[in-house]
Amino acid sequence: MKKNIFYAQSGGVTPVINATAAGLIDYVSRNKASFGKLFVGKNGIAGALNEELIDISKEKSSELKKLVHTPGGAFGSCRIKLKDPVKNEKEFRRILEVFKAHNIGYFFYNGGGDSQDTTLKISNYCKANNYDVTCIGLPKTIDNDLPVTDNCPGFGSVAKYIATSTLEASLDVASMANSSTKVFILEVMGRHAGWLAASAGVIKDNKSMPPHLILLPEVIFDEKKFLKETKTIVKNYGYCVIVASEGIKNKKNQFIASSASKDSFGHAHLGGVAPKLANIISNKLSYKVHWAVADYLQRAARHLGSSVDVKQAYAIGFKALHYAKKGVNGVMLTIKKQKAKTYKWKIKYTKLQNVANFEKELPKSFIAKDGFGITSTCKRYIKELISGEDFPPYKDGIPVYAKLKLCIVKKKLKKFKVNL
Amino acid sequence: MKKNIFYAQSGGVTPVINATAAGLIDYVSRNKASFGKLFVGKNGIAGALNEELIDISKEKSSELKKLVHTPGGAFGSCRIKLKDPVKNEKEFRRILEVFKAHNIGYFFYNGGGDSQDTTLKISNYCKANNYDVTCIGLPKTIDNDLPVTDNCPGFGSVAKYIATSTLEASLDVASMANSSTKVFILEVMGRHAGWLAASAGVIKDNKSMPPHLILLPEVIFDEKKFLKETKTIVKNYGYCVIVASEGIKNKKNQFIASSASKDSFGHAHLGGVAPKLANIISNKLSYKVHWAVADYLQRAARHLGSSVDVKQAYAIGFKALHYAKKGVNGVMLTIKKQKAKTYKWKIKYTKLQNVANFEKELPKSFIAKDGFGITSTCKRYIKELISGEDFPPYKDGIPVYAKLKLCIVKKKLKKFKVNL
Numbered sequence: 001m002k003k004n005i006f007y008a009q010s011g012g013v014t015p016v017i018n019a020t021a022a023g024l025i026d027y028v029s030r031n032k033a034s035f036g037k038l039f040v041g042k043n044g045i046a047g048a049l050n051e052e053l054i055d056i057s058k059e060k061s062s063e064l065k066k067l068v069h070t071p072g073g074a075f076g077s078c079r080i081k082l083k084d085p086v087k088n089e090k091e092f093r094r095i096l097e098v099f100k101a102h103n104i105g106y107f108f109y110n111g112g113g114d115s116q117d118t119t120l121k122i123s124n125y126c127k128a129n130n131y132d133v134t135c136i137g138l139p140k141t142i143d144n145d146l147p148v149t150d151n152c153p154g155f156g157s158v159a160k161y162i163a164t165s166t167l168e169a170s171l172d173v174a175s176m177a178n179s180s181t182k183v184f185i186l187e188v189m190g191r192h193a194g195w196l197a198a199s200a201g202v203i204k205d206n207k208s209m210p211p212h213l214i215l216l217p218e219v220i221f222d223e224k225k226f227l228k229e230t231k232t233i234v235k236n237y238g239y240c241v242i243v244a245s246e247g248i249k250n251k252k253n254q255f256i257a258s259s260a261s262k263d264s265f266g267h268a269h270l271g272g273v274a275p276k277l278a279n280i281i282s283n284k285l286s287y288k289v290h291w292a293v294a295d296y297l298q299r300a301a302r303h304l305g306s307s308v309d310v311k312q313a314y315a316i317g318f319k320a321l322h323y324a325k326k327g328v329n330g331v332m333l334t335i336k337k338q339k340a341k342t343y344k345w346k347i348k349y350t351k352l353q354n355v356a357n358f359e360k361e362l363p364k365s366f367i368a369k370d371g372f373g374i375t376s377t378c379k380r381y382i383k384e385l386i387s388g389e390d391f392p393p394y395k396d397g398i399p400v401y402a403k404l405k406l407c408i409v410k411k412k413l414k415k416f417k418v419n420l
Numbered sequence: 421m422k423k424n425i426f427y428a429q430s431g432g433v434t435p436v437i438n439a440t441a442a443g444l445i446d447y448v449s450r451n452k453a454s455f456g457k458l459f460v461g462k463n464g465i466a467g468a469l470n471e472e473l474i475d476i477s478k479e480k481s482s483e484l485k486k487l488v489h490t491p492g493g494a495f496g497s498c499r500i501k502l503k504d505p506v507k508n509e510k511e512f513r514r515i516l517e518v519f520k521a522h523n524i525g526y527f528f529y530n531g532g533g534d535s536q537d538t539t540l541k542i543s544n545y546c547k548a549n550n551y552d553v554t555c556i557g558l559p560k561t562i563d564n565d566l567p568v569t570d571n572c573p574g575f576g577s578v579a580k581y582i583a584t585s586t587l588e589a590s591l592d593v594a595s596m597a598n599s600s601t602k603v604f605i606l607e608v609m610g611r612h613a614g615w616l617a618a619s620a621g622v623i624k625d626n627k628s629m630p631p632h633l634i635l636l637p638e639v640i641f642d643e644k645k646f647l648k649e650t651k652t653i654v655k656n657y658g659y660c661v662i663v664a665s666e667g668i669k670n671k672k673n674q675f676i677a678s679s680a681s682k683d684s685f686g687h688a689h690l691g692g693v694a695p696k697l698a699n700i701i702s703n704k705l706s707y708k709v710h711w712a713v714a715d716y717l718q719r720a721a722r723h724l725g726s727s728v729d730v731k732q733a734y735a736i737g738f739k740a741l742h743y744a745k746k747g748v749n750g751v752m753l754t755i756k757k758q759k760a761k762t763y764k765w766k767i768k769y770t771k772l773q774n775v776a777n778f779e780k781e782l783p784k785s786f787i788a789k790d791g792f793g794i795t796s797t798c799k800r801y802i803k804e805l806i807s808g809e810d811f812p813p814y815k816d817g818i819p820v821y822a823k824l825k826l827c828i829v830k831k832k833l834k835k836f837k838v839n840l
Contacts (some may be wrong), residue, residue: 200823295589
């Protein structure tokens with residue numbers, strides 16, 4: 001009997017996570033002889049816990065085709081981190097029961113470092129309980145902070161959005177600086193790793209060009225130095241464009257902008273670095289300052305999709321089943337750059353142990369000496385990933401995105417109280 | 421002797437103000453027999469005051485061709501409002517001197533309501549001093565708040581950006597709402613008129629769809645009612661997307677988010693409605709909230725240009741000289757919708773007196789009864805203006821925008837101290 005597939009989306013979504021789902025769906029439809037049904041967890045692993053399995057066969061194929069260009073997590077995502085199975089077996093037992101009840105032989109979990117910890121735990125638990133299931137992690141994070149893989153699906157498109165937005169806003173502030181706004185601050189995501197803030201640096205060819213200051217979480221924020229630089233830049237070039245990561249910290253290792261609340265992964269809920277910096281500049285230097293916080297706008301901006309990123313996200317989904325069919329198990333897929341004159345890449349894999357819970361920061365060789373910019377090596381790296389445009393189709397002036405029915409498969413088990 | 425042209429950009433810039441410059445430049449190059457040189461004021465009217473006239477003939481034609489798709493004000497803009505010429509003649513005398521010194525016979529001022537007040541004052545002053553100059557205002561404002569004209573160049577592209585961004589961020593929050601963020605707030609520009617906030621409403625077909633709440637400056641912000649609505653929406657649909665105008669006010673007619681600083685037009689410097697609302701919701705309803713402030717990102721987002729908007733902005737520049745040649749004077753050009761089955765428009769004009777210093781709010785017939793949304797009439801109006809895509813060219817993953825040399829014509833007069 002052919003085994004069914006369980007796929008789910010986890011953690012913060014990206015402009016291209018649905019492209020990975022699209023690759024997976026395409027592979028299954030072309031290899032019906034090898035696989036059973038494809039089920040998708042409603043809201044990530046919560047779909048397994050609640051036995052809410054979305055039946056892909058009930059969706060219109062015209063809508064499924066739109067997944068490749070639809071942002072967000074079309075099947076729902078979650079911020080649920082499973083605890084240690086030795087101390088908290090309940091959830092793992094439940095997942096195993098649901099897998100058994102629905103004849104699941106393949107588990108693909110599409111997420112970042114925290115989510116791959118879940119993939120690993122489920123893989124180990126099933127093995128320990130003699131249940132045969134292929135567990136493969138599919139990388140996804142706009143933060144680009146997964147180890148082993150050369151880059152992560154989602155990053156390229158958001159980097160393209162940040163670079164483009166910084167370029168555009170810079171033209172705006174440059175035209176107004178003579179009699180109005182002199183400083184513009186863009187706050188971007190990136191809790192511990194500065195990949196996204198760094199991406200604004202690709203538009204800069206020399207010192208006079210924006211972004212004049214990039215504030216990375218890898219570099220301690222020194223207010224005095226920052227104000228001195230801002231003042232010099234305004235003096236020299238008439239205006240100053242700053243791109244700040246939400247995760248910048250002071251000498252005491254405190255976030256510049258953090259609130260008391262934490263998410264369920266235990267991370268502090270950030271946001272508001274830009275207005276904090278704006279206040280500092282406006283009080284100390286008396287410049288007129290404008291600021292923007294991109295927040296979900298950056299993470300969902302599929303209208304500016306990078307074609308390299310979309311292709312890689314799709315390939316991750318497609319190759320997941322290709323490798324599963326070959327018997328590969330307990331791994332996360334990776335993107336590896338090939339030696340070639342133009343940018344070429346391949347989908348490979350690494351053991352889940354190598355990636356779960358790791359966070360890859362910007363390497364030192366990517367950060368400019370003064371700490372306020374990126375090196376040419378970093379620029380080259382990011383340029384490859386934002387290359388090419390993959391625009392969605394438009395109707396009546398707005399992009400056309402997939403609308404799914406999300407029909408839940410008939411439940412076979414008793415209700416389970418998720419208490420995480 | 422052929423008279424020269426003086427064109428300048430004023431006030432907050434837009435994604436398409438340079439398209440108007442492009443239209444003007446094209447008309448001049450095709451009608452060399454009728455016009456002298458085309459000079460552009462560096463930083464708006466400051467260019468006249470400082471005798472900083474940019475010589476267009478020194479620019480590469482390949483760069484000038486890029487103006488039609490370049491955001492920001494390529495020649496610099498300004499926030500300078502000329503005072504009453506009866507009491508403060510100095511600046512007007514200076515402008516007249518500069519016009520005379522450079523044989524200016526045509527003055528085109530590209531701006532919003534405040535800027536058209538400048539056009540009118542200069543037109544009147546020159547007339548009173550028997551200097552023959554054709555003065556024509558060219559409309560431009562993302563706020564869409566100029567009277568007489570059916571809409572304003574700049575609005576359509578920003579509306580398209582806001583509608584698209586709201587759609588995309590909504591897909592993001594919808595996928596996370598089950599275990600994470602339940603409310604997303606997007607703050608958009610619009611000090612006194614809610615056209616931009618309203619534009620998010622075009623993506624909504626029924627009550628369950630985002631944006632669930634649009635907060636307009638035309639509607640008094642009632643915190644109690646707002647919280648009740650937010651709670652009901654989260655209960656019914658699982659999440660709530662809010663688009664808020666920066667200019668919303670409470671019952672006491674105070675801006676919800678205003679700082680003490682004012683710009684040189686005397687307007688309060690706003691910003692920060694989104695975090696204020698986020699705080700209210702998070703304190704009173706305990707939902708996890710995310711918020712974004714689009715700020716200059718929206719105003720500069722030429723990468724999402726509306727093709728109707730770009731065409732209209734270009735036509736405004738092109739027709740400016742067409743009408744000037746015909747002897748039309750003392751007017752602002754307008755866009756008038758034509759009676760037709762599909763959206764058609766023409767460039768007409770109205771006396772400057774009719775537009776200077778006016779602000780056109782959203783008409784009542786455009787605002788939903790509950791005050792939290794827009795009517796189908798409003799939706800139809802905005803859909804016409806965001807229609808069609810006009811993407812800029814890309815290189816290495818980012819848009820290619822014009823880079824001008826901005827060579828200043830040799831000065832003929834003594835220095836003038838601008839003190840505004």
